[in-house]
Amino acid sequence: MNLAKLTIDQVRSGFEKAGYIAEDDIIIPVYLALRLEKPILITGAPGVGKTEIAKVLAYAFETDLIRLQCYEGLDENKALYEWNYQRQLIKIQLIKEGTSDELIEQNLFSRDYLLERPLLKAIQAPKKVVLLIDEIDKTDEEFEAFLFEVLSDFQVSIPELGTLASRYIPVVVLTNNGERELSDGLKRRCVFLFIDFPSIEKEIKIIKVKVPEIGERLAKEVALAIHYLRHHVDLKKKPSISETLDLARALVLFGAQKLEAQHVKQTINLLLKDKDDIDLFNQQVGPAGLIECIQNQQDKRLERRIFT
């Protein structure tokens, strides 16, 4: 993967090849991150396609994706490297007699006993890989500071082995759900990308690409329904693109040609994952109300198209 001569069109076609519908607002930051060899920090609501970008990059550039899933309590051992204690123990027992202590120690702290975790794996990879650091906001500040150092130099010091520097700087994708404010230092070193919920037109395109069996009318109605739920109902968890696709697939399974109230009733659990949200929906809009709202929206869009 030669990024020095990468063009915007190549990135765009890479995304298209992977079936990820993206416009310039996504393509340009990704292109810049690749060309400037900087990590890209992607934020946005859950399910808008943040993690998918890392997968798309790995697919488009035909390289490996190394994923570090962050969680509360994640530390260096689980992210960088760890010594294989069990193996070291067995080795000690096997060579207990007849070998000098110094030799044992040298053997025990060699590469054979090193368990590479995602960060070290990415640094030591024999080619340029995509390193996905998912949900960085779930870690604590200490880990963030540590990560920040690794991402600055792409080298790691292991006391027993010395400094290991990367041969190929990996493409780093960090995702953030915004649960915690990240440090200014980390943000400063990244190219920033915010992914919003897609427009109706873009969502129709996504549905058609990901669920090709769906009819034109149904795709449009699904997109309108989701758009309405996101913007007009005060939900705790707004339906994301993945939930839109679940709904579209379910409707295809039902053999639906258009969205009807009974479909909404049957599939509402795919869209809303919180009991309070479902109650709120039934109370404020309801399946029949949603269909009516879609119809109104469609009429308005048609009107706008005619008069503008």
Add this chain to the structure above:
Amino acid sequence: MKNNLENNLARFVRILRHLGIKVSIGETITALNALLLVDLLNRAHVKAALRATLVKNHDEQLLFDQAFESFFTIPEVREQQREEWEERKTEGARLIEAAEEELAYQGEKLDLTEEEKLLYAQLPEAEKKRIKEYLEASYLPEDRYSRFKPMLEYQIRGSLRYWKQRLAEEDELLYLLNEDVDDEVLASVLHQLGQEDSNLLYEDMKRIGERDLPKVTNILKKLSRKLATKISRRYRMSKKAVKIDLRRSIKSNVRYGGIIFKLKFKQKRVQKPQILLICDVSGSMARYAAFVIQFIYGLSAVMKHIESFIFAEELEYATPFFNQLRPLEETMVELIGKSRIWGKGTNLGASLNALKTNYPLLLTSRTIVIIVSDTKTLELERAEQELVGVKRLVKDILWLNTLPQDEWKDLRSVPTFQRHCRMFECYTLAHLEKVTRKQFLH
């Protein structure tokens, strides 16, 4: 071309910084490198490149968009903006000159700043007349004149300060000096940005109309949710400064034949803080009342065990109003209807004393007290003493001050209270967002 690009970028970054967006030199250099990689004639690409490299927060991106549209505009519009700015500058200079003529004491000009003179020029005619008459009536013989002049200037300054606040509240200040900006392009763009409908986040909360209240409620809910998530999360303690947990260490190392390879450490249980909100609903804060209620409403909706009080001359317990999960409008009507203190004078000292006396169990070492007030109160010394008393009992006191920071220096109450708490400027939703982010979410 390259020089122009660098120059324009530096000016644009300066505008962003004026708007409160932090942009480092490193980020500016990255932005310049990014610009060299995109088609400079493609406006959308330039915008996307600058947005990705200069702004690292979604809310600030909205501000960035406005700044970009104003700064990177076609030359004709830019020229028009510049001409308008020039006209305003000339008019401002004329007003200052006229004010100088009028503000004279015994034929000698008063020692007032340009800003003060400009402010005088914008006063209502009746007020100008009153000041002029006062000056004329203050005639003194030559020997006492030099001693009396500074006192006279001090009085006029005080009056102008009062009017500055009042005219700003009524949006009637048309000419403001911006001494930081010497570049006319920057000045015209900043002026242009000031004229535009600002984003709700950056709007002074007292000016947010009823029409926008639902949007504000949503923003506050989002903020409250973030706050609640953070508070309910327990981060694991690091290996530093904690004790070894021998029992867990032995247990987890049984698999290595009893040889202790991995140490386990005692983890400190992170206790959730108890939030206690005290909101000023006195006359001077009346215009923030809607925001204050929504703030408590939003927080109460997502966080359990939040205690809320409102105060003016006295303290009133408000938690029950927010615990019933009713719509905001109903809560607001009931609270205002039942409150005996709404819109009255402020006595923070008496209110804090009532809090200590009547609700001692709420003030513990886990309690974080958040005070929302403009600091204007009766019995300042008593209020200070009571605040110190509360400070001793609780974990921390955060003060969200609804006065703009540049007015803090004019009030004695601000430094008095600032000594005993952490005070933050908080009159827009963006301020509130920033305080929440920095104090709770970091």
